Amino acid sequence: MRVRRHARHVSVKDVAARSGVSFQTTSKVLNGKGSVSEATRARILQVASDLGYVPNLQARSLVMQRTQTIGLIAGDLSDRNLSRAIVGAEREARRQGYGVMITSLEPEGSGTEYALPAMMERRVDGILLVAPQMEEDVGLAHVLDPTLPVVSLHQVAGDAVATVTADDEMAGYLAAKHLLDRRHQVLATVTGPRARRSTQDRMRGFERALSEKNVHSAAGLAEDGRLELRASEAATVRLLERNPGITALFAHSDVMAIGALRALVSMGRAVPRNCSVVGCDDIDSAAYTSPPLTTIHMPFYETGAEAMRLLLEMIRTGSLAPKKVLLPVRLIERSSTAIASSTF
Amino acid sequence: MRVRRHARHVSVKDVAARSGVSFQTTSKVLNGKGSVSEATRARILQVASDLGYVPNLQARSLVMQRTQTIGLIAGDLSDRNLSRAIVGAEREARRQGYGVMITSLEPEGSGTEYALPAMMERRVDGILLVAPQMEEDVGLAHVLDPTLPVVSLHQVAGDAVATVTADDEMAGYLAAKHLLDRRHQVLATVTGPRARRSTQDRMRGFERALSEKNVHSAAGLAEDGRLELRASEAATVRLLERNPGITALFAHSDVMAIGALRALVSMGRAVPRNCSVVGCDDIDSAAYTSPPLTTIHMPFYETGAEAMRLLLEMIRTGSLAPKKVLLPVRLIERSSTAIASSTF
DNA sequence: GAGAATTAGGCGAACGTTCGCTTTCCGCGC
DNA sequence: GCGCGGAAAGCGAACGTTCGCCTAATTCTC
DSSP: OOOOSSOOOOOHHHHHHHHTSOHHHHHHHHHTOSOOOHHHHHHHHHHHHHHTOOOOHHHHHHHHTOOSEEEEEESOTTOHHHHHHHHHHHHHHHHTTOEEEEEEOOSSSOSTTTHHHHHHHTTOSEEEEEOGGGGGOTTHHHHSOTTSOEEESSOOTTSOSEEEEEOHHHHHHHHHHHHHHTTOOOEEEEESOTTSHHHHHHHHHHHHHHHHTTOOOOTTSEEEOTTOHHHHHHHHHHHHHHOTTOOEEEESSHHHHHHHHHHHHHTTOOTTTTOEEEEEEOOGGGGTSSSOOEEEEOOHHHHHHHHHHHHHHHHHHTOOOOOEEEEOOEEEOOSSOOOOOOOO | OOOOSSOOOOOHHHHHHHHTSOHHHHHHHHHTOSOOOHHHHHHHHHHHHHHTOOOOHHHHHHHHTOOSEEEEEESOTTOHHHHHHHHHHHHHHHHTTOEEEEEEOOSSSOSTTTHHHHHHHTTOSEEEEEOGGGGGOTTHHHHSOTTSOEEESSOOTTSOSEEEEEOHHHHHHHHHHHHHHTTOOOEEEEESOTTSHHHHHHHHHHHHHHHHTTOOOOTTSEEEOTTOHHHHHHHHHHHHHHOTTOOEEEESSHHHHHHHHHHHHHTTOOTTTTOEEEEEEOOGGGGTSSSOOEEEEOOHHHHHHHHHHHHHHHHHHTOOOOOEEEEOOEEEOOSSOOOOOOOO
16 A cells, blocks of 8 residues: 555546546546547546546646646745836736746856756746846746747847837827927936836937927936936936936836926925926826926836737747737826926 | 748657767766767767757656746735745755746736636746745635645635745844833734734734733724825824824834834824834835834845745655744834923 | 676656547438 | 548646656675
8 A cells, every 4th residue: 555645636647537537537627628429528527526526737737748838937026116027027927827937046046057947947838027127137038948938028148039019109299298388498318227128218218308409418318327216316416417408307217207296305405396297107106206207107017918929929820920919008197296397 | 842831849759869879878977867978978968968958848848847947926016015025035946957837916806816717827846935925725624736836925725835934023022022121011012904913923922021020011002004105194194193102012013113213203103203213114114214213124035935845845855844944124214203201 | 707786877647738530420312 | 332531539748847666787795
């Protein structure tokens, strides 16, 4: 007699034995394939339910050669924006009957050393990358299995990976347009990391709006706020010291916008009377700052959901084309922007 | 000739064929079991690496009867506090060679209808529950497989599930103690949902401190702020209207504390001069409110990590005892609390 | 220098499925 | 009365592993 550490699960064979048929017939019934008489069909289903049969997806995966599982490699799970996207992605996967294996990257590591192997060993059907820091990882594209569908929410060096992102260029454009429409002439920007494409795209859109209005380029009036409140506060101070004529400011994230707000207050500049501020992201608390923040709404949840949708479609069709999808953004007007007060 | 949709993965048999040994021997080498000569051992490893062999965990799971995977059922992935715990849990799992399957619950659903079956089908080795709303789910304990190790970060009806939580009773006690030490006599509370054990525990600790100092119970001076900024704002207004003598307030979450701060400002009460406020959680922005918030630090990350540690140990030892672990909390003093100014 | 002990490696079976191919049986048309 | 076609069910094989047992060759021991 065998000794078993854990109570065994009931298998299709157990169900078959109890129903007096071969286990293959049981399998047919459970999957609705093949032709089985209504009588045995009902009997088998009854027994399966009585015994509490739960199919073993591991075994099924083995023969089917697909796991119905997506590997999700996340930068920082506790980042509010990323986790929004992850929620969207997970929900979409679930809706389509897929499971999601998540692993997050250590701040220092590139993720290629643990995350990817772990996913490959588990034979995930596709990989979703939700990790901004991977934009800086040059070797990444190299180490990805080229036969495995991959979708990223961020730029991947080499352009060989499909991406789904918000329309960053438009975000920059809308921010500038909004401020220019309110007759601002000297616009400054607190950016995210310069190396990131989202930063570059937003800058480009911003500049495009400026040149459309023949406003002098603000290239010099940009500082890196490193996406942190404190750093942005300091950046804002530097900008205003460099050019006191600034009447409007575009921060590449709401957190940085909040930093800017604090800096402006500390420098005695009222918002929006003396300086307008446009944020980006539309985080929850943006509605609760004082004044409430005008910002660009980035569709994080939708980006995650859309990326997962694309990934699952790639899996279904076997396509590996590195499609690029842009999702629309929109400006949400609150009270941190107003018409420029500097008269001439 | 067989047509294959996807390029096949290299298996242990492929490696064996190329090395001129049986696939079982290859398996031995790859797992470091059995005795194999140094020569063939080296050859096999070389071939495996040349061919880019990646073990198939599905197949391994099938024979080993364990998947090295934990199922994590999350309430709301985008909740900052929960996701901190999840990061801690995921990291610990990874450290110990386990993967994590995540699924989140729909706000309406009880999770038993999708999440659990999905995890069972995938034969996870254990389940981690990170879903506050499950405290209200009475049927949950019933539907859990009693042979499967489960750890929850929140109370589960029936007490048959192991839990790892912060010391909520102590949190309430520390908050009250801090305020009483500053000579406050009329203390009010904005709570989370009353049905939750964390709420009850905090209330209990709070009351304990009060009775130690023979201060009249504040039971009547508590309102449910539903963990929301707006609801807390309204609750605070109600509390102060009911008893204008209130000089101190304990909010069961920092978000609610921020709501309280806003309400106090709008009612012309300076903080901390006219009213002290203690929050709970210690979220990032608690350091940036005005004034910066005195709060109880809840060890979210550690709770997740510790819960996973316990779960993995239960798996290892086969123990199913519903252990209860409490993690210490501490008060962080900032500037929203001061000595009561009402003189007598 | 013969038997025992050790080492290297092979072999069959099992894990829980799915899939395609047989087999058996039955009713039907001509 | 003969073959035909279809329904119902069985059977073997495969997916990629691990494990225990077996065998053959080598080395050790006295």
